[in-house]
Amino acid sequence: MTTSDLAQVLFTSGLQASADPSPEQVRTAIDERLCACGGDRASCTASVAQEAGDHPDEYAARMRWALHTVTRTFPGCVAAA
Template sequence: MMTTTELAQVLFTTALQPSDRLSAFQIRDAVVERLCSCGGDPSWCAAYVAQEAGDHPETYVARMRWALDAVAGAYDSAYDGSLAAA
């Protein structure tokens, strides 16, 4: 089971954009795909997010806020309030 923050960090590293009209399925699918490409290790995503926060602080906050909101909605709707990676 992953936390909302961990899921958001994984989503943050995908090519999805806040301006895209994404379904909950697309968000969950992107998270699973990214986790698979990282060998299931979310720490890779956390390291990337930290680097982006340092390199691009002007865009980091807005993207992370979007990622947090997106995974909260996508996983809440799929799992009746419990956040878990598929």
């Protein structure tokens, strides 16, 4: 999965930026969210588009956080496929 893919999954998790999660918490949140979606990333991230339309200001801030957090947690991850 790319950085973008992982950030979208993290975005849909319950993890909050204010919690300043550790890398292990981020990995766990991503794994749990993917498992909850049956491993289907597309199904898991469908709510990202809905959130962007419903709350664009909140969406932008959360996605920036998710991208930054994934980049820190998975430093060798591919930026785009």
